Amino acid sequence: MIVPNHVLEMLQRVRELYFRQGREERMLPSDAALSRFRGAQSASAESIRGLWEALRGQGHAPSESEAVLADPETLATAECYSTNIENMIGTVKLPVGVVGPLRVRGLHADGDFHLPLATTEAALVASYARGAWAATRAGGISTAVLYEGVLRTPAFVFESLLDAGRFVEWAVSHVERLKAAAEATTSHGKLVSLEPVIDNNVVFLLCRYTTGEAAGQNMVTIATEALGKAAVAECPTKPLRWYVEGNFSGDKKATSLGTITGRGRKVSASVILPPEVVRSVLRTDIDAMLDYGRVAGLGALLSGQFGAQAHYANALAAFYIATGQDAACVAESAVGFTRMERREGGIFCSVTMPNILVGTVGGGTRLPSQRAALNLVGLEGPGSAAALAEVTAALCLCGEISIVAAMAAGHFASAHDKLARKR
Incomplete structure (x- = not known):
């Protein structure tokens, strides 16, 4: 058959939905009357209450939603969000976990760090914490900012x-x-x-x-x-x-240009894990990790990845949200290359990430929760953004180590079953 069965089945499902009673008419343009929603450029308790009143007038404001999103603490601190958002109706609370201690020995970052991750994905923090403990047991992760520059085209x-x-x-x-x-x-x-x-x-x-x-x-x-x-x-x-922007810079997109020249800070991070650490912390062995790494590299090549890596986006999204970075920059930051090779002292693991966009001032970093999370990291003052970029790359390396070990040992599904379903 020239047309695959799954395409024919999809067309049949769409056809059945379209010809149900009223579906044809429902998909036509509508000129039904509606009132315009008036927003607010600055945030205050008064403006938030006013927007909820407007939503109630349009029939879209469950009282339980208002109570949770526009809670008393949010109303009391609303003004501090004015430079970060329009039409503010409240705040969303996310659970924040901590990974650490993660030892980083870099050109800019030097110390044992505890890193906050804001996520709703069970098993994520546990996985990065395991990778961090393995790297720290091995003496820490070496990091370096190799290049710097934010493009606008x-x-x-x-x-x-x-x-x-x-x-x-x-x-x-x-x-x-x-x-x-x-x-x-x-x-x-x-x-x-x-x-x-x-x-x-x-x-x-x-x-x-x-x-x-x-x-x-x-x-x-x-x-x-x-x-x-x-x-x-x-x-x-x-x-x-x-x-002002011709869509050439790679802003919030994965691009070949970003892969080669970088946008933000290009960072490389590496660690050599001794066999004993691989066995005792990661519950696998070096040969198994390298075997899986070869298959994963082939998968990246055949699927046309920009770079070759397992899941940088997991760490980046959680860390960016927790610390007030621009979360949309994950689209370009999650480009890079993970390598694993046998070395004399064990297994060499590295990441090189050309597009890490982070800062310790400006944007969302000034907001109360995000500033508190950055304070937990402990980076401020001159050189702090470069150090934060190095810590970010080190965190991503921890995730690569942990997920490759889990896949190699056959623990990936069982870990998610245990931590996401059966707790």
Whole structure:
């Protein structure tokens, strides 16, 4: 049969649903009257109560939902969320577990860390804690920030390829003027690289910034807007139109560019686990881990992964949410390469992650719970963001160690059954 059975079965299910009574009409556009929902740009107890009243007026406000989301503590501290959200109606509580002690011996991070993870996935914290204990028993994880720079890529559209070339010639000749325009918007950001890319009549400028102790997403956006405005105002060759981001930078996306050049901080972390630690902590052996690693590497290759790794996103999402990072950056941060090799002292395990976007100031890091979680990590002041990036990579390595060991030993399903179903 040319059309696979599963496709025919899916079409049959859709057809049955569509022709049920009223389904055809229900899927047509509707001009039924409705009242517009008025939001609130800043947050206060009064604005939260007002939004719940508006929701009740539209029939979408169960009293039990309001009581949980807009609890007394949230109402009392509502103003502190004003710079982080619009239309605020409350807060969501997530369980936070702790992993540690995790010993990190890095260029920036040095110490025994306890790391908070906000998650609803049972077995996750236990798995990372096991990996952390194995790495710490082995003397700790070595880490290094290898490269730094947050990309923003404005795009300029011209009438012709010739005009695009003239613009690029002007831009590279006036790069110091563009750098000054960008850096005038921030006391912390620095434009460290500007690379033009031409696609016929469209020019992308790959603008890479260092951002101090902040993750820097908003910082580089504002700086790049100033850079673009200066270029358009001063260059004799005018674009037809331009955009502050041309979707080239890899912002919150997994890309080949990010895999190669990195966005944020590129970090590598490694540890050698002795055979005794593999046996006593991970309950498996080195040969079994390497055997599974070869199969997992083949699976990554055949499925077309960006990089080759098991589950960076689990640690990143939980750690980012707990510490006030931009959780959407997990999409690009969860790109990288896990390696495991036999060495003289045991099994060498490493991760290299080119797109770790974290900060210790700005964004969600100033909120009460997130600031408390960051305080638990114990990183602040100059160099703290680089140290946090190294700790993040070390945490991801712990997860790779633990999951590979669980798969190799056949414990993966039973662990989830025990911790997720039978507690």
